[in-house]
Amino acid sequence: MGSAALALPFLTPQAAWAQGPVAGTVTDARTGTALPGATVLLDGAVVGATDATGAFAVPAVPAGAHELRITFLGYDALRQPLQGQAAEQRLTLGLRSGGILTGEALVTASRANDRTATAYTNVSKEELARRNFGQDIPYLLDQTPSVVVNSDAGAGVGYTDIRIRGTSNTGINMTINGVPLNDAESHGSFLVNLPDLASSISSLQVQRGVGTSQNGGAAFGASINVSTLENRTEAYGETQNSAGSFNTWKNTVQFGTGLLGRHFTVDGRLSRIATDGYMNRAASDLKSYYLSAGFQAKNTLVKFITFSGREKTYQAWNGVPEPLITGNRQLLQQFIDNGELSEADAARGLQEGRRYSYYTYDNQTDNYQQNHYQLHLAQGLGPDWNIGAALHLTRGFGYYESYRANRKLVDYNLPNVVIGSETIKRTNLVDRKWLDNYFYGGTFALNYQPRANDKLQATLGGAWNQFTNDHYGEVIWAQYASTGNIRHRYYFNDALKTDYNAYARATYLVLPQLSLYGDLQVRRIRYDIDGVEGQNRDVTTREKYLFVNPKAGATFTVAEGQQLYASFARGQREPVRSDFTDRPAGQPKARAERLNDFEGGYRLNRPNTDLLGPNTALHLEANYFYMQYRNQLVATGRLDSVGNALRTNVDRSYRTGVELTGFAGLNDKLSLSSTLTLSRNRILGFREVIYNADYEPVQATEARTTTISYSPSVVSAHTLEGQPVKGLRLALLYKTVSEQFLDNTASAAKRIAPYQVLDFRVRYSIRPVFVKEIELGLLVNNVLNREYVANGYTYGYPGADGRQQIFNFYFPQATRNFLASVGVKF
Template sequence: MFNFHTLSGAAILLLLGHSAWAQGPVSGTITDARSGQALPGATISLDGAAAAVTDASGTFSLPAVAAGPHELRVSFVGYQATTRRVAGQPDAQQLSLSLQPADVLTGEAVVTATRANERTATAYVNLSREELEQRNFGQDIPYLLDQTPSVIVSSDAGAGVGYTGLRIRGTDITGINVTINGVPLNDAESHGAFFVNTPDLASSVQDIQVQRGVGTSTNGGAAFGASLNIRTLSVNRDPYAESQNTYGSFNTWRNSVSFGTGLVGGKFTFDGRLSRISSDGYIDRAASDLKSYYFAAGYQQKNTMLKFVTFAGREKTYQAWDGVPEAVANGDRAALEKYIAFNYFEGADAENLRSAGRRYNVYTYDNQVDHYQQNHYQLHLSQGLGRSWNLGGALHLTRGFGYYEQFRPDNKLANYGLPPVVLGTAPNTVTITRSDLIRRKWLDNYFYGATYALNYQAPDNDRLSATLGGGWNRYAGDHFGEVIWARYASTSSIRQRYYFNDARKTDFNVFAKATYQLLPRLGLFGDLQLRTIDYRIEGADDDQRNVTTRADYTFFNPKAGLTFALTDDQQLYGSFAVGQREPVRSDFTDRPADDRARAERLHDFEAGYRFRLARPVAGFSALRGEVNYFYMDYRNQLVATGQLNDVGTALRTNVPSSYRTGVELSAAATVGAERLTLSSTLTLSRNRLRRFQETVYVYDQDYNILETQQFDRRNADISYSPAVVSASTLEGQPLKDLRVALLYKTVGRQYLDNSASAARSLKAYQVADLRVRYTLKPAFLRELEFSLLVANLFNQRYAASGYTYAGLYQLADERLVFNFVNPQAPRHFLASVGVKF
């Protein structure tokens, strides 16, 4: 098993080339070109890799820059990035650089309004474009976040292409608020954000901020575990063209071309991208065919920016949602035979189970696919109003439509509103009530609205900053099903529609937030949000039940925090925030009208210490770290307790009291002007339901309920919430243009339900990846890069997600538990060639 000694050995290998190059110090000061004030927190990159961060006085130091030419880049949110050519030499070099405020940033006023900073007293991580480029091999966005604190990622197909899962602090994507340029991405009904619908979006992203906990007020659904604030490309003043081409295991391909005109006539910019990603997937038949585009056109004049952004994705993925029976994944032949016997598998289906192994997929119909397209349109206006004010606004429209197709053997015709088929003549008639058929379940929706933010910054000082922002959003979606083929068609017509319901949801929010520097070292933060929701459903669901619903909610979410600067490099912070969210669609459609789920409420306490040293300390050229404590206290959290409705659908139930608490540790150290960097995160947490009643059904072999058992559970572990999560990256530069990184991830045991039963859990796992990048800058190109990712380097057999049937099954006086897991691919690779003009 991979361990710390292996990591230490890798560090020694990466250091071999360290002394081979002459080195010299480079230091400098970064200021605002308009006011002359220092810019603390600006990022200094050397040859595309983050190397230092300016301290409170705006200074930085790179004590050992290798001989030869280098590109030094300075970036800071809200300012135009600047580059400078430097050459490593024995003599000290002192730079003085000024950054111009950015006149054009995609929705910058709105993006800034929903982002955290060091004065908002909360836990967050910023990922720059350079960092995203280093991690991007065409996998889904969650995989680019894998090394950030408290994150767990998974893939249905096993290798990061297609449907992927993301959890932060044990909370899945339905509790993670996601915005793109301040516009909500989460589905208004399910609360999910499906990154498969925006493939290769990372290639058009400027940066991502991950806020953990409730965070600051934002647009869209509530952040119950975290929020992702994604900003697409800002203005590139110089023209460019790029191409990324990747090939890897499981016949995975990624082809992407991007371009930008730079500033045309000093006022106009145009950027675009076309991408295609395809993969056979690790799981059998779990193929993906993903296509996407991005286009932005901007206009600027003095303090005015107008920008139109559109991006879209079209995905066709073979379904791998059902996972793999645990007995198959573990190679347990005895348990597998019991599973086959209990479920009456025979013939080709039984042979598929016995022979497929970890790559098993229950579906064999050749078009068992999910086929969906999502188009996004955004129009952003940013207007400067003197030195202290700026106003931002955005109009947006998201158009989504598509279906998933299923082959359904031996289904009752009555379930599709069809009468029996009578063959023959009396008295020799045969009545057919069941038929094999193929159905499609459609979703056809529109999501549109407006967001805005009015920002204030006190002139000539930074003591007070304030924002008034919010948004109005409207969702309209049709849900319906069609039978497109049946062996016995009865009275059906072409595309027989067997259910239909439509949903309408209006979401309005307004927030006011401010930071105030009360004393030179003491800062205050306040944030108040009012959110109202009007949700309606009319019609019948796929089980023919009437799901007509009307629900209204009003939430008031206050937040407050304190920051205290121990020194220019060290800070203490603490905050309290309230988050509330409405139930998701299934909580309405699956429950009877007289037993409606209640809204959830979260009280989030955060406290921490962070430091950032940009000057040399004890042999390190840069050193930073953070310790964050969190206590998330839930009221009426909705969880699975085993309860079913009258047609056997699993229900989520409000649990009166539950909590998550823990500590998140993160640190990063750089040795010798980013020649060797080590970053690491560790989360230790306790996640408990204080008390709830678990319902367990016992079934016979025909799935009839034999009995129902009730268990009082106290202090039970919350499902999918491991007590330990860690991530480490060791990266070095053994040769001038070669960077090698070793990434290591550990995840503790995850329970598949809330019973805290080891029999219904995923084992802890450790997985390592190797990343290599070799960059050339020939005279005829801006950059030529060859990169390689070897994932699951030590060939671990593990599953990152799964589920369990909410019951026990009786077979020959033996009770069985059926778990299903999503096995992740063994050792595999992705190799990429990137060209920049």
């Protein structure tokens, strides 16, 4: 509170600024129907969009001559001269039909809106740009509701993760231009493979809960819908460069031709991000490109897009043993006695402390490349219909390399080495575990969006996708190799997964105040694996699934800018690869999970109101959710033969809570946005599995209600931003996350402590005559220099005395650090 109070004097609006607000409505010039979602530009820069009633507000327009431009799908752009003045100006603007299709036509089918009765957050290109200093997308979404992020390397570059409502990225459906990004086998979205994707995003929507029907994996807690389909009609060139703590560098160059011959566009980007990481030996070297070429006519848009990322990261995914963070020597000795740390590693760990890295082999790295190719078509079919379709191919390949000490030769399909009378059964070696995959298919969405009467809006869509993946391991060096050669392959298996779905969705305006929403998806999956994993384990799998997922909702307009909504949605998903390949013989087969999601809430949206003072923008939302799971797969403490946690279906579990969000902005000079999530996350009838002195699994007989792991009950985020002088924007960003547990036992001995983080951001832009804009930026993370951890894992087994031992490992996050940037637009 004290920090915010100190900042307020510097954020006070200056009365001397000769500028005033402009507000208005955008309608169809022929029918007078409001046009929600129209883009509003001032002097070529996007400053907002119209709301559900077609209203917009520009809080402050400086004195002088300006141009206001309005664009909307299917309509000619409108250009309106504007003279800045102190008094408020109100406009009514009518657009004429017949404009060029935009790229957003390709993603509207999967986006939520004010009629779909779901909880969602739109993040604009401008908002992402303000937050983007080179950190990964999860960190750019840190201030959105119910979001918790973490980083293996500690500073937001490299392997990062995002949880929404306690759900990890394996339950977050992510699409890029409607094309699935989630890995078909693990269900995760590995954004480390697409560094600096944020620089190419034109819009992004986060839907919480099951949301609307999507292509790809099930949305089991949230979905993130990314669009890169913006059409920029004017030529441009940009460069963004950042540097900061831990030898972090980001270099980005972007360009675009604008419209060539009124029909063609080409856009491109090259990026490189490199860092040593906060953790020792946690470096990342990331490279990416983005290239698109498009053709557009009055009713046709064709766009080819290719983007790629290549990453090399030193493996930081082992985390730090708990005693090296706490300094507890007795606990450290327990780690040594039970073989979790050698004496040498413990001694080194005491020197490195919370930045300790287990690995010392100089090429203990993860190496992966992912190439994406997309061909999109948007076609108008008369005044009320349009279709969006896409073909896509994703090519992924790479390996992680590891030094392995004292491994059994037989586990690598190598015979023992016999030298005279001595038989050598173990060796030190270096191996590589490879993935080599293709993901390809097509998507489509047929949209009915009448211009004359918008009572009924409907979409029929779907997709067919296939994924092939080779998994294999190679030994590239061994101290004792026996009959093995370089790149000796010691296991191989291949997977084939086919996923297709179809959905129909519609909203209907029953009354002027009441809108109904319905959505039905049918999804069919076939998944086959053939071959063996390490230690010659047969992983042959044959599975089929058929899911039917209904959704329904209602939205009631209480008054202008106020809505009540309620919805029900069902989501179902198949188990991940490891649920099949790691399961010991004799254990029950993993079953598909099901989620019934109930949502309800209230929205208030006033783009221009006097409730909190003259010319104030105000947005408030309260959302209640109850997510009821059946057969949720959770860790119970059971391990496979090499110590990996196994997941087991539990009959019943749930998440319930309230999400509160608010925004108040005064003339673009001062704004406050806040979000608070209060939740309860429980498994009913949970039974823990422990191991006895003979290392046999024993299930606890007493069933009990317990807290779901990695699910904080309180999450909040607050941003206070001001513009004390034109072009200078200052922001304080405050994040709080309550206690989390590392497993599902809710044990105080296995937890992540609550933490609070304060960041500071400043951006200053000027427009000299020789370039369009120069912007200087500074981001100071963790201003208060807190030492905290944001992720971890745990396991246990009996010690020498037979008592159960607990071994916690954590991922410490960086203490105070900074990133500075320079951006130039030509």
